Amino acid sequence: MSDSTLLAGIAPSFTLRVRTRTTFSRIVLLGNKSLGAPASAAHWRRRFPGHARPRAAPQELGSNRDLKQLNVSSLARIAKGLGVPVWELLREAGLDQAAGHPEIPSRAFAVHHQNVEWDRLWWAISVAAETTPAIVGILDAINRSRTILSLADDWDGEGAVGYSTATWERATLFLLRQAKLAADQFHVALEVPGISPADQGSIDLFWRAQDRRLLVNFPADEGAPATYYGENRKGDTISGHINTESARADLIAWLATTF
Amino acid sequence: MPWPREVIPDSDRLFLRVHIRLLQPSQELHPGIFREHDGSMSVDWERYSTAEESRGRAGEPSANGVVTLVAGEVRSISGLAVEHSPDEERSNRAHSDVLGISTPVAPASPIDPVVAMSEGTRKTMVRAKLLDLCNGWIINPFEQGMSVSGF
Numbered sequence: 001m002s003d004s005t006l007l008a009g010i011a012p013s014f015t016l017r018v019r020t021r022t023t024f025s026r027i028v029l030l031g032n033k034s035l036g037a038p039a040s041a042a043h044w045r046r047r048f049p050g051h052a053r054p055r056a057a058p059q060e061l062g063s064n065r066d067l068k069q070l071n072v073s074s075l076a077r078i079a080k081g082l083g084v085p086v087w088e089l090l091r092e093a094g095l096d097q098a099a100g101h102p103e104i105p106s107r108a109f110a111v112h113h114q115n116v117e118w119d120r121l122w123w124a125i126s127v128a129a130e131t132t133p134a135i136v137g138i139l140d141a142i143n144r145s146r147t148i149l150s151l152a153d154d155w156d157g158e159g160a161v162g163y164s165t166a167t168w169e170r171a172t173l174f175l176l177r178q179a180k181l182a183a184d185q186f187h188v189a190l191e192v193p194g195i196s197p198a199d200q201g202s203i204d205l206f207w208r209a210q211d212r213r214l215l216v217n218f219p220a221d222e223g224a225p226a227t228y229y230g231e232n233r234k235g236d237t238i239s240g241h242i243n244t245e246s247a248r249a250d251l252i253a254w255l256a257t258t259f
Numbered sequence: 260m261p262w263p264r265e266v267i268p269d270s271d272r273l274f275l276r277v278h279i280r281l282l283q284p285s286q287e288l289h290p291g292i293f294r295e296h297d298g299s300m301s302v303d304w305e306r307y308s309t310a311e312e313s314r315g316r317a318g319e320p321s322a323n324g325v326v327t328l329v330a331g332e333v334r335s336i337s338g339l340a341v342e343h344s345p346d347e348e349r350s351n352r353a354h355s356d357v358l359g360i361s362t363p364v365a366p367a368s369p370i371d372p373v374v375a376m377s378e379g380t381r382k383t384m385v386r387a388k389l390l391d392l393c394n395g396w397i398i399n400p401f402e403q404g405m406s407v408s409g410f
Contacts, residue, residue: 144284145284147283148283155280156278156280156318156319157318157319158296158318159296160278160294194287194289196281196289196291197281197291198290198291198294198386199294199295199360199382200294204289204290204291204386206289206290215290215383215386217379217383217386219379224379225379227377227379227380227382227383228380229383229384229387231387239380239383239384240380241377241379241380
């Protein structure tokens with residue numbers, strides 16, 4: 001495995017380097033001058049285990065400090081998952097020069113257009129930039145789960161209720177918040193759950209480990225709370241409601257605990 | 260003469276059809292396969308149906324697989340009942356209902372933990388437990404080269 005420069009010389013003041021590894025690619029935007037180390041070596045190893053620390057610090061991008069580092073895979077998946085062209089993300093991230101380069105959308109990414117609320121997308125990008133390796137699998141699962149949205153009313157020919165984008169976003173953005181909290185506070189990568197269609201237009205997140213499982217259900221009615229139930233091999237259980245606007249550390253702890 | 264409603268023995272198996280579009284993209288069984296339609300989850304009692312016949316009653320048989328549950332194990336979940344409900348209109352003597360997934364069929368015992376649960380939380384618990392009890396595919400649609408357009 002070696003570093004390779006896939007995109008370079010986009011603008012005089014930027015160099016875009018893509019580090020290709022088996023699990024993810026990381027894109028770092030470097031300025032003309034070194035800004036010093038971005039983090040301690042220990043911090044870097046914890047956040048990006050198995051990946052070399054960059055020689056120079058990423059340049060601070062615009063006013064958003066979360067976007068010092070952008071993960072190519074994450075960015076592409078979020079963009080594709082939420083249906084927004086990648087160049088728009090780059091522009092909104094303050095990378096106007098890079099965004100103006102015609103190579104970026106065509107060479108690096110294939111995306112489809114779909115209307116989304118920009119603030120949600122922006123939030124998701126920030127999360128991705130901050131916790132890149134830990135949530136790559138989550139982002140991939142979210143992206144793949146978009147097939148749920150193809151199930152419209154009567155998708156089975158027997159009167160089944162279809163699935164709305166609002167319900168899917170509610171479930172997947174909660175998952176992203178959980179992943180970010182797991183990485184930031186617990187320094188663990190949240191296990192990738194199943195993201196599945198459930199009864200009456202609701203959507204499930206389902207974690208199934210050898211000794212425990214946790215099911216979280218997001219109803220189609222946005223006014224109704226999400227509900228969860230977990231049980232481990234010893235017979236301990238947890239259950240209750242979730243305010244999906246914020247992350248739940250107790251559920252991460254439940255999943256992270258092993259016997 | 261209408262078919263009588265019989266008592267399904269605890270040891271008997273029930274066939275549940277599962278549409279493959281529910282299982283995209285992972286193809287793994289998950290709690291979302293347990294779904295109510297008009298207040299119950301329809302299953303077929305093995306005494307009067309084979310798994311193949313059960314699958315054949317689907318609106319789109321080729322897009323369905325069949326999993327099995329055991330009646331007594333389903334009844335072991337608080338608030339659930341399994342009742343034989345032959346469907347004369349569709350000539351299905353095996354038709355049966357799993358009742359109580361959304362709303363328990365009988366009040367729980369005061370010492371049952373589900374008493375303190377909301378209806379939504381209880382339903383989430385019930386679906387998780389049903390997956391534990393599910394004995395998996397008896398007809399696996401993914402081993403028969405089936406696919407659905409749109410994926």
